[in-house]
Amino acid sequence: MASWKPNVELLQGGDEAEWCLVEQHFGGRLLAYAQRRTAGDIQAAEDILQETLLGAVRGIQNFNPAYTFEQYMFGIVRNRSIDFMRRRKLRTLMGDAENEDFPDLDAFIHNDDTPSAIVRGLELSGRAQELLGIILKEWVGETWSSGEFQRLTVLEALFSGGWRNRDVWRAFGLRDETAVAGIKFRAIKRLQQLAAQRESGGDLLDFLAIAEDGGGRLLDLDVTAIWTEHFVGCMGRKVLGELLAGVLDAKAEEFLGFHLTAIKCENCRANLDDLTNDSALVDALLARLAK
Ligand SMILES: [Zn+2]
Numbered sequence: 489m490a491s492w493k494p495n496v497e498l499l500q501g502g503d504e505a506e507w508c509l510v511e512q513h514f515g516g517r518l519l520a521y522a523q524r525r526t527a528g529d530i531q532a533a534e535d536i537l538q539e540t541l542l543g544a545v546r547g548i549q550n551f552n553p554a555y556t557f558e559q560y561m562f563g564i565v566r567n568r569s570i571d572f573m574r575r576r577k578l579r580t581l582m583g584d585a586e587n588e589d590f591p592d593l594d595a596f597i598h599n600d601d602t603p604s605a606i607v608r609g610l611e612l613s614g615r616a617q618e619l620l621g622i623i624l625k626e627w628v629g630e631t632w633s634s635g636e637f638q639r640l641t642v643l644e645a646l647f648s649g650g651w652r653n654r655d656v657w658r659a660f661g662l663r664d665e666t667a668v669a670g671i672k673f674r675a676i677k678r679l680q681q682l683a684a685q686r687e688s689g690g691d692l693l694d695f696l697a698i699a700e701d702g703g704g705r706l707l708d709l710d711v712t713a714i715w716t717e718h719f720v721g722c723m724g725r726k727v728l729g730e731l732l733a734g735v736l737d738a739k740a741e742e743f744l745g746f747h748l749t750a751i752k753c754e755n756c757r758a759n760l761d762d763l764t765n766d767s768a769l770v771d772a773l774l775a776r777l778a779k
Pocket residue numbers: 719721722723747753754755756757
């Protein structure tokens with residue numbers, strides 16, 4: 489069953505039967521994933537599953553064949569789960585726990601210091617989002633190659649984990665919040681350079697300029713979604729193989745440990761299971777990395 493792959497062309501053509509098969513083959517696993525994310529809230533997990541399936545239908549025209557269909561589905565369910573948890577957190581913060589409706593976007597916008605930045609952030613075009621995913625990955629690649637693993641871990645915590653600056657500096661033994669802001673600032677600067685080298689980088693440069701000013705929270709949400717959808721923090725199977733063999737640099741291993749155990753990347757976990765064909769071995773590795 490795990491080896492079943494849909495015909496993406498049929499899905500893109502809106503073939504009902506093929507979409508039903510997707511639901512049959514992935515529904516259970518996606519639901520289990522969502523349930524873990526919602527701490528067992530079944531109703532919420534089912535809502536997330538529905539949103540995931542809808543999201544899959546909406547996004548299928550832009551399906552990127554560089555990824556497997558499974559990665560595509562799990563990228564979506566992960567994003568929907570993150571969105572859900574954020575909305576729930578926000579609702580709790582607003583003291584509106586009885587109200588079952590999620591707060592609308594206005595609540596977000598009026599809660600932030602820079603509404604115009606947020607509105608502009610929301611307008612980031614599909615093309616610009618795609619490009620942002622590409623340059624984020626490029627940035628991760630060059631940061632990895634130059635051995636700046638702590639910087640990588642900090643950005644993963646901020647963008648993928650949604651951590652706050654003050655939690656990051658404590659967790660990673662940095663001097664203070666300013667040090668975290670500095671890392672973020674330099675990353676944005678570098679992303680601007682990478683965007684400028686690309687055709688059609690214009691939209692993205694505007695977006696990054698706002699981010700550089702401190703931006704709004706929704707900008708971070710955009711980056712988080714793209715970071716996850718594009719598997720930005722994921723390393724290839726070659727690196728995962730080196731991790732298994734225990735031949736990685738200690739700091740690189742720390743980054744992957746964070747990615748696998750704090751961010752709980754399902755994609756890399758699946759790759760490790762696949763590489764070893766031995767989930768007990770992978771569990772033992774993760775337990776070691778979690779320390
Ligand atoms: Zn990963």
